[in-house]
Amino acid sequence: MTLDNNLKLAENAVLSVEESLSKVFQERSNQVFQKLENILTIFKEEKVSTSHFNQSSGSGHDDISREKIDAVFARLFLAEKAAVRMQFVSGTHAISSVLFGILRPGDVMLSLTGQPYDTLEEVIGIRGVGKGSLKDFDIEYKQVNICENFDSFEEKIVHFFKENSCKLVFIQKSCGYSWRKSLTNHQIEKICSLIHSLDPNCICFVDNCYGELVEDSEPISKGANIIAGSLIKNLGGTIVPTGGYVAGDAELVEMACSRLTSPGIGSSAGINFGLGRLILQGLFLAPQIVHESLKGADMVAAVFKNLGFKVLPEPATYRSDLIQSVRLNNPYLVQKVCQSFQNSSPVDSFLNVVPSSMDGYDSKLLMAGGTFIEGSTSEFSADAPLRDPYNIFVQGGSNIAHIKIALIRLLSELLQEKLISKDSLLPLST
Known part of the structure; x- marks a missing residue:
């Protein structure tokens, strides 16, 4: 032929x-x-202008471009606060900053979606112990897999909380390298509602990578306390060259940013290297x-x-x-x-x-x-x-x-x- x-x-x-x-x-x-109509409404109400494309230098204190982009993303996610930073080198880095920013020695982290994506294994300490993983800081990691049979997710979660205390539950929305259906935001709502009914202080953290703007809602509006993701995935519109974001409860976002920068600086610094236009245009195209x-x-x-x-x-x-x-x-x-x-x-x-x-x-x-x-x-x-x-x-x-x-x-x-x-x-x- x-x-x-x-x-x-x-x-x-x-x-x-x-x-x-x-x-x-x-x-x-x-x-x-x-979805585009919603973004245009946010841009209009936040008064996005060419002044927000300007570049600052140094630490970037009072950087109006960074502050406006954070406000836009917070509106998009219906979150109290968002931090969009070029200093996040990947989605894994943003997720890692949330985990290390929030968790303390003796805390328990529970993954509800089984073993997480490969790049988080060394962050948690499943492998590569001794390099500064969560395990090295005496943060206990546990996992169950509610995705094996989502119809029985309540039974697994209730059983776990009867036997354990938990500071943070980790929910990986995407399938990663596993053969399972990715979670919907409706399912995430059910999970977060159950978790908060069992322990109102437990933090629901969603890895939102690959999921942004796919559904008609985002996880924050469904009960998640904090989310994280990458700008070289959905929200960058194929033109943002690097970066990531965290969004959610203001205190939790600030804790994650304190890990990214340092305590005392947190979210109040960090330039975007003159990429403000690309970040906003990428969101418009997304x-x-x-x-x-x-x-x-x-x-x-x-x-x-x-x-x-x-x-x-x-x-x-x-x-x-x-x-x-x-x-x-x-x-x-x-x-x-x-x-x-x-x-x-x-x-x-x-x-x-x-x-x-x-x-x-x-x-x-x-x-x-x-x-x-x-x-x-x-x-x-x-x-x-x-x-x-x-x-x-x-x-x-x-x-x-x-x-x-x-x-x-x-x-x-x-x-x-x-x-x-x-x-x-x-x-x-x-």
Whole structure:
């Protein structure tokens, strides 16, 4: 079969998937209106102006750009306070600042969503003890996994609180590198309500990475006390070059900022290096980018499901974050898919994707991320830890056309290597 024929077959397959998703695509496009209207209202009422693009220097005391951006994000999240800082190098750093800022020796932290994302393992002390983890400071870590069967979440939480005291519960909204559904904000509301009924002083902390602007609400309005995330994910609109945020109860945000800077300085310092315009413009663009990513996730799910692979979530179902998981069950296929997506990237498309160690991760990773912002998962990317059952996690995408192009090229290559069949586009038995 010629390459041209492969491309035609692949294009027809992807266009057929797109047509089958037309209704949900329209619904996702309609959701942009409400979210953008809300952001425009916030910008107007907060009187955002070009003066908030100005750059300060030094410690940044009384920096009007930083203060305005914090106010805008607090309004967006319906929070008492927000801190948006370029000094947060990642979402993990923002989360770590919250944990170290709030928890004290002897406190108990409970993860309700099982073992957290890999990069938090050394923060907590699950591995890498002796480097300044929570465990090194005598903060006790416990976990239960209410996601195994959410219908029984109340029983697990009530049982834990009968036997234990707890300063902070950690809720990872996104699936991370696990094979589970990401939590919805409605589910988070149920969790926070139960926790606060059992102990009104227990702090509900939500890792909001990948979830911002996906649903019609955010976790603070559903009972979370504090949330954290990254600006090179949803809220950066693919143009913010770094940074993260924390938002929630004013006292808790200040405690997190005191860890980021120092006690006595807290949130009252920190310049944004002249990036005020990009931060605000990124937020303005974010609703559109997020919903392009959601449409892309539906398309990825449908294409791989048609190829016979397990996918989570299913195409055209309710989504609470940007991540699309695909179970490939084969390390060669993982590398093949990542390499193909890398080849369709706008940046570094010529690089070979090879398994690599990465700081904060236990397993070697394959990462396809030819993005304008290094590590930006609001742009189209895919990554996979090289461990059984060889799941791949696809996220982001500033334009559905880019994702279509990448999928068409991938299917063509799989046909060329006879990894899928010509007639049915289903995996061949081996």
